[in-house]
Amino acid sequence: MATGRETSVSSLPEQIVTYARHKHLSVQTLGRWQAWMEEDQAALLSVAEELQLGENHLRDFLDWLEETVLRDGGTIHSLLARPELRRPLDAKLARNDKLKAVKEALRKLRYPRLSRLEDDLRAAVKALDLGGRVRVSFPPAFEGDEVTVEITARNVKELDEGVTRLRQRIENGALQRVFDLLDQV
Amino acid sequence: MTLYKPSEILIERGEEDTPVVQRALARLPEVPVQIVEKDWERQAAARDVAGSFAVGKRRLLFTRQRSTFLEHCPAGTPGLVCCNYLIVSLISNCPMDCSYCFLQEYLANNPTLKVFTNVEDLLREVAAAVDRQPWRQFRIGTGELSDSLALDPLLGFSGDLVPFFAARKNTLLELKTKSDCIDGLLTLDPKERVVVSWSLTPPEIADTEEHGTASFSARLAAARRAQAAGYKLGFHLDPLIEYPGWEEGYRDTVARLFSAIDPRRVAWVSLGSLRLTPALRTTMRQRFPHTRLLSGEQILCADGKWRTFQALRVTMYRILTGWLKEAAPQVPLYMCMETAPVWEKVFGRAPTCDKEVARALVAPNLVDHKKAVHASTEPALSLSKGSA
Numbered sequence: 092m093a094t095g096r097e098t099s100v101s102s103l104p105e106q107i108v109t110y111a112r113h114k115h116l117s118v119q120t121l122g123r124w125q126a127w128m129e130e131d132q133a134a135l136l137s138v139a140e141e142l143q144l145g146e147n148h149l150r151d152f153l154d155w156l157e158e159t160v161l162r163d164g165g166t167i168h169s170l171l172a173r174p175e176l177r178r179p180l181d182a183k184l185a186r187n188d189k190l191k192a193v194k195e196a197l198r199k200l201r202y203p204r205l206s207r208l209e210d211d212l213r214a215a216v217k218a219l220d221l222g223g224r225v226r227v228s229f230p231p232a233f234e235g236d237e238v239t240v241e242i243t244a245r246n247v248k249e250l251d252e253g254v255t256r257l258r259q260r261i262e263n264g265a266l267q268r269v270f271d272l273l274d275q276v
Numbered sequence: 277m278t279l280y281k282p283s284e285i286l287i288e289r290g291e292e293d294t295p296v297v298q299r300a301l302a303r304l305p306e307v308p309v310q311i312v313e314k315d316w317e318r319q320a321a322a323r324d325v326a327g328s329f330a331v332g333k334r335r336l337l338f339t340r341q342r343s344t345f346l347e348h349c350p351a352g353t354p355g356l357v358c359c360n361y362l363i364v365s366l367i368s369n370c371p372m373d374c375s376y377c378f379l380q381e382y383l384a385n386n387p388t389l390k391v392f393t394n395v396e397d398l399l400r401e402v403a404a405a406v407d408r409q410p411w412r413q414f415r416i417g418t419g420e421l422s423d424s425l426a427l428d429p430l431l432g433f434s435g436d437l438v439p440f441f442a443a444r445k446n447t448l449l450e451l452k453t454k455s456d457c458i459d460g461l462l463t464l465d466p467k468e469r470v471v472v473s474w475s476l477t478p479p480e481i482a483d484t485e486e487h488g489t490a491s492f493s494a495r496l497a498a499a500r501r502a503q504a505a506g507y508k509l510g511f512h513l514d515p516l517i518e519y520p521g522w523e524e525g526y527r528d529t530v531a532r533l534f535s536a537i538d539p540r541r542v543a544w545v546s547l548g549s550l551r552l553t554p555a556l557r558t559t560m561r562q563r564f565p566h567t568r569l570l571s572g573e574q575i576l577c578a579d580g581k582w583r584t585f586q587a588l589r590v591t592m593y594r595i596l597t598g599w600l601k602e603a604a605p606q607v608p609l610y611m612c613m614e615t616a617p618v619w620e621k622v623f624g625r626a627p628t629c630d631k632e633v634a635r636a637l638v639a640p641n642l643v644d645h646k647k648a649v650h651a652s653t654e655p656a657l658s659l660s661k662g663s664a
Binding site for chain 2: 205
């Protein structure tokens, strides 16, 4: 049975076809991959084999790599060689953790301002220091203008603590900063 | 701009002698002509000979519209602010080929460029609707399923439409185009009832993504000529595209626009972020693999369309509206297919109902023709008043 890893003696096109067959990739996905420059194809094959990418994850990689290069210039193989991606790829992590870390790193390159906004909001919420019983969340993909604040309490004392913390953060302007950040890029 | 020349002309049996067919045949004497039966398109689709989208566009079919002409603009999606726009389509599909055009998906299965010959039915239908409700104000456009003017040199529909709408007191016709085909308009008197509008993107986007359209400069030159001929103008910065250098590109676009035309005769300017369905993105990748429009920071929104993420597009809208208000303070601004929260962030408030947007756009432009000539410096009601 083909594993996608046993192809060191075959040509690159054969290796990609073997991998595609093993992962049941669609004709469209395989076609997009094969349309790339040879060095780009090879660079993605190496990543795909390392992360054992199936159809959906591989399509995300194709989209994000192509779109980033179209916007920023350069080549796909040079993009895949960037330290932001090499670090998680070379780290000693389980496959799922590695896949998550690499995709997150690639997404930051593809969506730099959105990623920065996410980081800023995460940091701003953390800085609020609301404790474990108050949760601040944002609309999906930051569309809309509503921030959800939830307080979980087992008794009135815990509820009062949560409310008090929130009241303080409102009064010192820290919560306003969170709302303001939603509109900033 | 190169005028459209079809690969063949198909005429539905019985439509050969209609005025629009006769005009087109006279102007395209060298194009092969075939008489076809009324269900040609359905049969072609069944035989799989309709061809690709690009091939379909090159085939010009004259047929009758057997359904109604007057429809509500499909942009009125739940959850988005609507401007109560109505559309009529005498043409289905477009001779131009913008990489982002929704028709690639919408007309994927029937791409033949169709021209409806029964314009008299359209006029009758519109008359019945607008004359029956004289208290109501209508804004009707022809640019939804095609460019309003790109085929006018062949079809001459402006000669049917402009006099008809010029005679109505409660209705504005909008002819929306990316062409410079305005010669057919110049001898007609619009009587303040016709707005000729141009979709504008910065020249670097127009040159690379709007295939077969007039250049940015040619559109502005045409707008000047239309304005000189007595037409009100509209401009649509839609799709608004985020790309490296967008700020410089759009600043230059706004500056060049208002140095070329008189803002006092501009009926409205709209803004609308680039929006793409997942299927359209797939089609764009296939048909335009080098398009840069998929490289923006777009996310999937609640209405199923990909847009630039909200914080960034609000920033873009705010910057653009700032420049527009500086250059043309009295011109009504509005946004297409945006949510109430985005309206609030950009303009300081959202319309309380759909009719409010429509009123703000139509009422200032439906003034008496003779008075309008002298009152054009009066500021129009602006949706953007009190903006953030």
